[in-house]
Amino acid sequence: MFDFSHLSLSTVMLRIFLAVFCSGVLGMERENKNRPAGFRTYLLVCLGACITMLLGQYEYYYMAEEVSVDVTRFGAQVISGIGFLGAGTIIITSQQEVKGLTTAAGLWASCCMGLAIGGGNYRCALVGFIIIIGCLELFPNIERYFLNHSLNINVYLEFDELGRIHEILTYIKQQDIQIWDIDIMNAKENISNYPAAIFFLHLQKRQNHEQIIALLSDLKYVLQIEEI
Amino acid sequence: MLLSILDPIRGTGIVSTLFKLFTAVICGGIIGIEREFKRRPAGFRTHILISLGAAMTTLTSQFIVKDLGMPADPGRLGAQVIAGIGFIGAGTIIVSKRNRVKGLTTAAGLWTTAIIGLASGMGFYECSIAATILILFAELVLSKLENLLRERHQEIYLYIEYTGQGYLNQAIEYFRRENISILDVEIIKKKKKNDKNNIAIITIRLHRNISQTNILNDISKFPQTIAVEIV
Numbered sequence: 075m076f077d078f079s080h081l082s083l084s085t086v087m088l089r090i091f092l093a094v095f096c097s098g099v100l101g102m103e104r105e106n107k108n109r110p111a112g113f114r115t116y117l118l119v120c121l122g123a124c125i126t127m128l129l130g131q132y133e134y135y136y137m138a139e140e141v142s143v144d145v146t147r148f149g150a151q152v153i154s155g156i157g158f159l160g161a162g163t164i165i166i167t168s169q170q171e172v173k174g175l176t177t178a179a180g181l182w183a184s185c186c187m188g189l190a191i192g193g194g195n196y197r198c199a200l201v202g203f204i205i206i207i208g209c210l211e212l213f214p215n216i217e218r219y220f221l222n223h224s225l226n227i228n229v230y231l232e233f234d235e236l237g238r239i240h241e242i243l244t245y246i247k248q249q250d251i252q253i254w255d256i257d258i259m260n261a262k263e264n265i266s267n268y269p270a271a272i273f274f275l276h277l278q279k280r281q282n283h284e285q286i287i288a289l290l291s292d293l294k295y296v297l298q299i300e301e302i
Numbered sequence: 303m304l305l306s307i308l309d310p311i312r313g314t315g316i317v318s319t320l321f322k323l324f325t326a327v328i329c330g331g332i333i334g335i336e337r338e339f340k341r342r343p344a345g346f347r348t349h350i351l352i353s354l355g356a357a358m359t360t361l362t363s364q365f366i367v368k369d370l371g372m373p374a375d376p377g378r379l380g381a382q383v384i385a386g387i388g389f390i391g392a393g394t395i396i397v398s399k400r401n402r403v404k405g406l407t408t409a410a411g412l413w414t415t416a417i418i419g420l421a422s423g424m425g426f427y428e429c430s431i432a433a434t435i436l437i438l439f440a441e442l443v444l445s446k447l448e449n450l451l452r453e454r455h456q457e458i459y460l461y462i463e464y465t466g467q468g469y470l471n472q473a474i475e476y477f478r479r480e481n482i483s484i485l486d487v488e489i490i491k492k493k494k495k496n497d498k499n500n501i502a503i504i505t506i507r508l509h510r511n512i513s514q515t516n517i518l519n520d521i522s523k524f525p526q527t528i529a530v531e532i533v
Contacts, residue, residue: 079370134372146363146374150382153359157386164393172343172405178390179344179351186355186362189379195365197316201323202358209350217338217346226341236490237499240463240529255459257402258501260490 079194081131093124093191096203100184103210104177110163111177119159119181120188123152127192149189156185168265169230170257170272171302180210225277226254227286232270232298236260239271242293249289252276268297304428312425314365326357326422329434330415336441342408343394349415352390356383356419364424380420387416411437457485458514460504462521463529470502472524482517483507499528 078085097120101113130145137143160178167173183206190199231242239258246253255274264270275286283301291299311321330353331346338345359379367376391409414437421430462473470489477484486505508514514532521530 131372138373142373144374144378145366145372146378149362150378153379153382154386154389157389161389161393164390166396170396170404172394172396175344175348175390175394176351178393179348179355182386182390183351183355183358186358190358190362190365193362193366194370195314195362197319198314198323198358198361198365201319202354205323205327205354206351209347209354213347213350220335220338220346221341224339224341226339228341236501237463237528239461239501240531243461243531256461256503258488258490258503 078196081128081135085194086128089124089128089191089194090121092196092199093120093188096120096187096191096199097184100180100203100206100210103207104180109177110174111181116181116184119156119185120191123149123156123185123188124192126152127189131193146193149192152185152189153182156182169270169300169302171230176210180206222283223280225280227275227277227283228302229273229275229287229290230270230298230300230302231273231290231296232264232266232268233293234268234295234297236269238269238295242271242273242290242296245293246273246275246290249286250278251286252278266298270298272302308425308427311427314361314369318425319361321427322361322422322425323354323357325427325430326353326419329353329418329422329430332434333411333415333418333437336438337408337411343405344408344412349412352387352412353415353419353422356380356387356416357423359383360420360423380423383416383420384413387413457505457507458532460506460517460521461529461531462502462504462527463499464502464524464526465499465528466526469500469524469526472526473502473504473521476520476524477504477506480512480517480520481509482512 078088094117097116098113101111101116104116105112126148130143130148133148134143134145160182163174163178163181165173183202187199187202187206190202233242236258239256243253252275253273254276257272259270277286287299287301290296311318327350330349334344334346334349337349359382360376363374363376363379366372366374391412394405394409394412396404414433418430418433421433470487474484484504484506488503490501490503518530518532521527
């Protein structure tokens with residue numbers, strides 16, 4: 075019968091195919107959402123991880139008698155290597171917002187899946203694959219629910235002149251909102267050439283975040299407002 | 303030594319695999335939800351993906367050693383997770399324009415979640431569950447305690463608008479006279495013509511003999527002060 079747990083031509087083909095298939099499905103989903111890491115990125119990363127793992131095993135079959143071999147040594151470096159790659163997809167916007175973290179984590183998790191496939195641990199890879207798909211497909215809704223019910227809200231405000239901060243502060247305090255911190259940028263530091271500030275607010279009671287944004291946009295001198 | 307009831311699910315079979323990966327997902331998810339709720343950049347999904355990936359690595363090396371019988375160091379794959387997630391965490395750290403560091407707790411939390419994932423992947427359930435509970439405890443209870451301690455040694459941000467030069471010297475002189483320690487001074491100068499005033503954000507630590515209102519009164523008496531506010 076077929077034995078796919080030890081190296082043979084059919085095993086190698088099966089593993090490479092599995093790696094391409096699983097990462098392809100994940101990548102398609104990301105591609106549809108227009109994320110920076112798409113179909114080919116996922117495919118290449120996962121395939122590479124799978125091949126390094128195969129390489130370690132190949133090394134064992136051909137050299138184990140002469141030298142002591144650790145089949146996971148190659149694969150291990152993939153993990154920190156993709157950590158680097160993932161860190162590169164993280165963006166800190168001019169509004170001090172961290173973006174691309176889920177992309178980095180997803181890419182990294184799919185590289186771990188590729189290692190599991192290359193190592194022949196199909197059941198682990200399969201369960202992992204299903205969870206990653208679920209995580210990327212279904213969980214955004216859960217995440218949105220928690221975000222909208224959060225008592226903390228960070229707001230980026232752009233206004234006409236620096237002196238307005240005082241008025242904004244008093245206005246926010248009147249609304250019974252606690253201010254945890256502010257980060258102020260003057261006109262020169264901000265790319266839009268207007269002074270801006272990020273307010274880290276803490277609501278006293280559960281309130282719709284859109285309401286707060288609407289409240290703040292009532293101020294005439296506020297040019298831009300965004301929840302981050 | 304450890305709970306022997308868990309021994310059947312410490313292996314690499316399909317049931318063990320399911321238990322291990324789900325433990326990783328649940329632990330990561332719980333930590334992630336708390337972060338999400340506080341509106342930190344790394345949320346629910348990021349934590350789950352990282353702890354799941356970490357669990358897959360240790361599970362795979364255990365599989366290679368135990369099931370395939372190949373020579374391997376069972377800790378080697380997992381060891382790289384520790385370095386790899388360090389990099390991803392580093393990406394979340396922001397140094398703001400005023401050289402303040404943010405996102406360090408997020409990075410540290412992400413890293414710890416990866417370690418919890420490693421433990422789950424090896425079937426060390428006791429450790430991952432205990433660690434998750436402790437992290438939740440630290441985030442929910444100890445952060446309140448931190449706030450309490452802060453209230454006793456109250457640190458406040460003073461937002462001051464002023465015109466002209468030499469004002470800050472005056473202010474610093476005043477704080478020194480009142481025995482108030484200054485923790486941080488941030489000065490934002492006008493950079494456009496229609497910005498009339500300069501702004502300073504001064505972080506001070508109060509002591510018992512002086513109240514916030516006293517400070518506000520005293521500072522607003524300075525002739526060059528335009529506005530003063532406690533953030």
